[in-house]
Amino acid sequence: MFVKLRRMRKCYRLQLLTTCLVVSLVMVCWQELDGNMVSHIKSYSSYLINPFAYINQSLTIPREQARRFSNFSFLLDHRGKCTGQDVLLLLFIKTSPENSERRKAIRSTWGNETYIQSALGATVKVVFALGLPRTRAEEPTWSKRSGHGLQEQLVLEDRLHGDLIQQDFLDSFHNLTLKLIMQFRWMHSRCAHARFLMTADDDIFIHMPNLVRYLREASSSGVSDFWVGRVHSWAPPIRDKESKYYVSHDMYEWSWYPDYTAGAGYVVSGDVADRIYQATLTLNASIYIDDVFMGICANAIGVAPREHVFFAGERKAPYHLCIYRQMMTSHGHVDDIYELWRAATHPRVERGVGGLMDRLYCTAVKISLLCRPYFTYPCKAAFS
Ligand SMILES: *[C@@H]1O[C@H](CO)[C@@H](O)[C@H](O)[C@H]1NC(C)=O
Numbered sequence: 001m002f003v004k005l006r007r008m009r010k011c012y013r014l015q016l017l018t019t020c021l022v023v024s025l026v027m028v029c030w031q032e033l034d035g036n037m038v039s040h041i042k043s044y045s046s047y048l049i050n051p052f053a054y055i056n057q058s059l060t061i062p063r064e065q066a067r068r069f070s071n072f073s074f075l076l077d078h079r080g081k082c083t084g085q086d087v088l089l090l091l092f093i094k095t096s097p098e099n100s101e102r103r104k105a106i107r108s109t110w111g112n113e114t115y116i117q118s119a120l121g122a123t124v125k126v127v128f129a130l131g132l133p134r135t136r137a138e139e140p141t142w143s144k145r146s147g148h149g150l151q152e153q154l155v156l157e158d159r160l161h162g163d164l165i166q167q168d169f170l171d172s173f174h175n176l177t178l179k180l181i182m183q184f185r186w187m188h189s190r191c192a193h194a195r196f197l198m199t200a201d202d203d204i205f206i207h208m209p210n211l212v213r214y215l216r217e218a219s220s221s222g223v224s225d226f227w228v229g230r231v232h233s234w235a236p237p238i239r240d241k242e243s244k245y246y247v248s249h250d251m252y253e254w255s256w257y258p259d260y261t262a263g264a265g266y267v268v269s270g271d272v273a274d275r276i277y278q279a280t281l282t283l284n285a286s287i288y289i290d291d292v293f294m295g296i297c298a299n300a301i302g303v304a305p306r307e308h309v310f311f312a313g314e315r316k317a318p319y320h321l322c323i324y325r326q327m328m329t330s331h332g333h334v335d336d337i338y339e340l341w342r343a344a345t346h347p348r349v350e351r352g353v354g355g356l357m358d359r360l361y362c363t364a365v366k367i368s369l370l371c372r373p374y375f376t377y378p379c380k381a382a383f384s
Pocket residue numbers: 067071072073
């Protein structure tokens with residue numbers, strides 16, 4: 001009897017140990033698992049219910065308290081930027097004060113408003129959204145009017161190009177949500193009639209001719225409830241304190257984020273932009289991951305993102321003619337922007353489009369380029 005009991009205990013302990021081992025193994029593997037596969041499984045169930053209704057409720061705060069996220073004053077502003085023009089797209093590029101080379105490259109390639117107007121016949125307003133340089137934000141007040149610091153350079157840059165929008169919060173990774181709110185506020189008060197708003201990183205490449213064509217088609221029959229980009233479904237908050245994207249339980253207590261689009265670049269229609277702006281007036285914007293906060297706002301107004309296979313999340317698109325024909329955005333470009341712009345808009349890209357041989361050739365090429373793990377665009381993009 002005694003022996004039996006002891007053996008049982010031993011057995012039990014062994015069982016417990018194995019269970020623990022298996023559970024921890026699963027947990028470790030879970031994190032290592034290809035996020036893509038997991039999100040696919042999850043996204044199938046995502047449309048069955050909206051379990052996010054309560055997020056809206058518990059993040060809603062009084063307007064007076066929400067104001068502290070948006071009530072920064074504009075240091076650089078362009079009130080008349082859109083006045084009297086039929087603006088197809090208001091394009092915000094999130095940039096940092098020191099990234100003047102990136103801004104220069106964008107202005108002389110895909111973000112050249114003059115070129116877009118003359119070659120594509122579309123009015124696109126390209127503006128750069130930024131906060132204060134660290135040096136400036138940390139200076140004592142008495143010295144703020146002196147010196148030749150970064151802020152003075154920004155003022156000069158803006159005088160030359162007239163395209164910087166700046167508020168007086170510190171430009172930092174953890175203030176990206178403030179920058180997001182600034183963009184919607186600026187559109188609301190300065191460019192509310194633009195048909196679309198896009199927000200993008202400053203290391204993105206946008207195939208402007210393709211994007212303009214796509215947006216024109218979308219708006220030709222009147223557009224509303226429109227939000228496209230690379231969709232993240234059922235993404236869990238990262239609880240690893242070492243991560244750049246760490247989010248505490250206090251900040252966000254639930255296990256999943258509402259669907260959102262990768263911050264690298266996404267587009268919303270004017271009506272969505274205005275409702276997002278309204279939502280920002282009553283939501284707690286402490287969560288500093290801007291694209292997640294966008295998802296929370298959109299969830300609050302009942303708008304869901306749509307996937308477009310040629311919007312990039314991370315990583316660069318493959319360099320190929322067949323890709324250039326369809327690409328919207330590609331991420332992680334700094335030094336190769338000029339070259340890529342020349343190649344992607346070269347007349348030969350359009351040559352032969354529509355022929356059967358050409359279509360077969362491009363499908364084969366795209367399959368070989370895209371149908372492998374961890375690529376910019378999903379495999380299904382090869383067949384579209
Ligand atoms: C917003 O900021 C302005 C100055 O920047 C200030 O005059 C105003 O009182 C602020 N409003 C609120 C409600 O905090």
